[in-house]
Amino acid sequence: MVKIKIRDMCFGYGSTPILEDVSVDIYRSSFVSIVGPxxxxxxxxxxxxxxxxMPNSGDIHIDECNLKHMKRMEVARNLAYVPQSSNRIFPTTVFETVLMGRRPHIGWFNNEIDKEKVWQVLEEMGIEDLALCSFDELSGGQQQKILIARALAQDTGVILLDEPTSNLDIWHQLDVMESVQRLVSEKKVTALMAVHDLNLASRYSDQILMMKDGKVVSAGKPSQVLTTENIAKVYGVEAHVYNHAETPYVMPLKQLDVGVSS
Known part of the structure; x- marks a missing residue:
């Protein structure tokens, strides 16, 4: 069943187009990665x-409801957003940071039920021991898991993640990806993630959207999207793609004389 349906979406700043005629279906309880230069x-x-x-044209439907007609708080009850790491500034404890995710349901006030929800999420994420720590004093990997916990506390059917593994070491990259995959599997959440690492996207995603110049060039299972032809066309890189346990892995070989977006 389709959770998010996008049709003919365009967006730009003035005369500069950023997205052009994007049309995709994101299925319920799936882990989808968006890749591209x-x-x-x-x-x-x-x-x-x-x-x-706000798109300049086109439509986005969440569970068949048109996003255009949804108020900000209604959107927050349906979609949780985890921003890029550069936006992490919370001079609060971990518990207070995760409690922020309850605001679409409780406004500025909270009760014992909401606090219990936060403790439940912290335990599910395995970070309850950090509850009273200052968010700003934690490592990048710990902060990322807490932002995911905040999104989980928001209790939505969709989590959007903007490059959550950027600037993390390989252990924390895997930790974040495992956490998101577990939410999709156990909580039946739909996760849509922008990510640069093609091999992480391949290993954990049910579907990959490959973009270039504001357009979706290829969409489908990792084995359908991560091909030598697509990587050459989108990234301007010659690569070898090999399969292990039906999962494709990309080994870049050299740059091609093809320009890509900087």
Whole structure:
């Protein structure tokens, strides 16, 4: 069943197009990665889905409801958004940071039920021991898990993640990806993630959207999207793609004389 339906979505700043005629279906309880070079429109697409930005044309439907007609708080009850790491500034404890995710349901006030929900989420994420720590004093990997916990506390059917593994070491990259995959599997959440690492996307995603210059060039299972031809066309890179346990892995070999977005 389709959870998010996007049809003919366009967005731009003035005369500069960022997204052009994007049409995709995101299925319920799936883990979908958006890949592509810098400037491809990955983050912009997530912000349009979350109504942070308003498309110039086209439609986005969440459970058959048109996003255009949804108020900000209604959007927040349906979609949780985890921003890029550069936006992490919370001079609060971990518990208070995660409690922020309850605001679409309780406004500025909270009760014992909401606090219990936060404790439940912290335990599910395995970070209850950090509850009283200052968010700003934690490592990047710990902060990322807490932002995911905040999104989980928001109790939505969709989580949008904007490059959550950027600037993390390999252990924390895997930790974040495992956490999101577990939410999809156990909580039946739909996760849509912008990510640069093709091999992480391949290993964990049910579906990959590959973008270039604001357009979806290829969409489907990792084995359908991560081909030598697509990587050459989108990234301007010659690569070898090999399969292990039916999962494709990409080994870049050299740059091609093909320009891509910077």
């Amino acid at each position: 810098n400037g491809a429109g990955k983050s912009t697409m997530l912000k349009c889905i979350n109504k942070i930005l």
